[in-house]
Amino acid sequence: MYPHERSLVELYKNEPFAIVGINSDSDLDALAITRKKENITWRSFWNGAEGTSGPISSAWNVHGWPTLYILDAQGIIRYKSVGANEEMIDKTLQGLIAEMKKTPASTTK
Amino acid sequence: MHLQITPLILVAGLAVGCRSANTNAPSIDATTKSSTTPAPKPNEPPAAQPMAPLLVRRATPAPTAPTDVTANSTRADRLAALTKEYDDATTAYWNAFEKALGDNENPSREEMQKIRAQLTEPDPKSFETRARQLLDEDASDVTALRAIQWMFANTSRGEANPELVAMLEKHHLDRPEMGEMCSMLGGLGGDARGLLEKLLARSPHADVRGQACYALAEALKSDIESAEFLKLAEPKELAGMKESMGEAKFAALQSLDVAKTNAAIEAYYERIVNEFGDIKVGAGTKRETTLGKRASAALFEARTLAVGKPAPEIEGVDLDKVAFKLSDYRGKVVLLDFWGNW
Numbered sequence: 001m002y003p004h005e006r007s008l009v010e011l012y013k014n015e016p017f018a019i020v021g022i023n024s025d026s027d028l029d030a031l032a033i034t035r036k037k038e039n040i041t042w043r044s045f046w047n048g049a050e051g052t053s054g055p056i057s058s059a060w061n062v063h064g065w066p067t068l069y070i071l072d073a074q075g076i077i078r079y080k081s082v083g084a085n086e087e088m089i090d091k092t093l094q095g096l097i098a099e100m101k102k103t104p105a106s107t108t109k
Numbered sequence: 110m111h112l113q114i115t116p117l118i119l120v121a122g123l124a125v126g127c128r129s130a131n132t133n134a135p136s137i138d139a140t141t142k143s144s145t146t147p148a149p150k151p152n153e154p155p156a157a158q159p160m161a162p163l164l165v166r167r168a169t170p171a172p173t174a175p176t177d178v179t180a181n182s183t184r185a186d187r188l189a190a191l192t193k194e195y196d197d198a199t200t201a202y203w204n205a206f207e208k209a210l211g212d213n214e215n216p217s218r219e220e221m222q223k224i225r226a227q228l229t230e231p232d233p234k235s236f237e238t239r240a241r242q243l244l245d246e247d248a249s250d251v252t253a254l255r256a257i258q259w260m261f262a263n264t265s266r267g268e269a270n271p272e273l274v275a276m277l278e279k280h281h282l283d284r285p286e287m288g289e290m291c292s293m294l295g296g297l298g299g300d301a302r303g304l305l306e307k308l309l310a311r312s313p314h315a316d317v318r319g320q321a322c323y324a325l326a327e328a329l330k331s332d333i334e335s336a337e338f339l340k341l342a343e344p345k346e347l348a349g350m351k352e353s354m355g356e357a358k359f360a361a362l363q364s365l366d367v368a369k370t371n372a373a374i375e376a377y378y379e380r381i382v383n384e385f386g387d388i389k390v391g392a393g394t395k396r397e398t399t400l401g402k403r404a405s406a407a408l409f410e411a412r413t414l415a416v417g418k419p420a421p422e423i424e425g426v427d428l429d430k431v432a433f434k435l436s437d438y439r440g441k442v443v444l445l446d447f448w449g450n451w
Binding site (some may be wrong): 016035060062078079085089 | 338407416439444445446451
């Protein structure tokens with residue numbers, strides 16, 4: 001997943017796009033090494049010390065990793081999947097960013 | 110991610126997400142090839158496809174012994190011997206495969222095919238023949254049920270053999286053991302769905318009816334995922350999928366009424382909350398819960414976390430313990446990724 005996500009960050013670096021993770025590792029120190037090694041520059045919520053039983057993944061009924069959602073600029077869910085299909089993700093993101101360009105992005109309060 | 114993977118069924122590029130962490134079923138599942146090894150072992154090598162491995166957390170209790178052992182100890186012994194032989198052969202094969210891979214963490218398809226050509230993969234058919242022999246002798250005892258269960262898990266390649274389904278319907282519909290098969294039946298499609306509906310309608314055991322209900326909901330969810338995938342797939346991917354799943358299933362997915370299916374899914378979950386809420390699942394494991402809790406969570410997801418709905422707010426801390434919110438990203442397209450590096 002990391003190479004694909006790094007490539008997305010690069011591809012859309014000048015676009016209104018962000019990757020936001022919810023990480024379910026319980027050991028943050030071990031994770032720090034991976035974050036550096038894999039150059040994970042995007043931000044992640046921490047799901048807490050209970051790891052995969054933590055509050056955020058429980059609230060979102062996540063039982064398989066990775067689980068992905070794509071939100072448009074208004075915060076509407078436009079795609080969800082358990083497991084990462086890179087082609088689907090790429091196509092969906094492409095479509096949504098193009099959509100944003102057609103209608104001027106509005107900042108919602 | 111370096112994950113212990115429970116492999117996906119790769120239907121010519123379609124990953125049917127193995128999402129059912131839902132029953133106290135043994136780790137006998139249509140999507141795995143290994144039947145009785147409790148610790149998930151990658152039994153497909155890393156796929157040379159643009160697909161991230163999927164980790165599904167599910168309870169994997171030890172396989173249950175047949176209950177009428179004294180009367181059928183010979184048959185039970187024979188089944189146990191055959192399944193052990195298959196497990197041993199499969200384990201040996203994958204050990205040899207991994208050894209041949211060596212340090213190669215990202216083998217190409219050609220490299221994998223080359224290794225495959227050098228090794229002898231255990232032939233499920235010969236084992237299936239022996240299991241069938243047990244059924245020919247007697248299709249009605251618990252050993253017969255276990256044999257069918259084993260075949261569904263190991264030799265079915267995702268399709269529920271109609272003869273075997275018919276045997277289950279004829280001889281085993283009333284058995285409590287059917288509960289642990291529901292999750293797997295949900296993943297097999299075809300006649301297996303009909304069997305689940307019969308279990309829901311007629312099993313004398315509430316937990317079997319509840320498991321069947323849940324499995325039906327999950328199976329429909331999987332249908333929607335597949336149908337959505339078909340909409341975006343490339344023509345040659347579609348051709349491959351059509352070949353793997355058969356024309357009938359393919360056509361059904363192409364014409365799937367998503368709204369109607371979502372309504373049916375919600376109806377099943379509501380029924381679970383109302384009728385089967387207290388049925389325990391994952392008993393004795395870290396993920397012990399009830400069907401009611403699972404169904405409530407699933408209903409919440411179906412209603413609140415559906416495509417087209419606004420994403421709920423997330424307020425938390427990042428990996429450097431700094432607080433932030435999901436709504437901070439309003440105005441941007443967001444890829445929200447539940448991930449882990451375990």
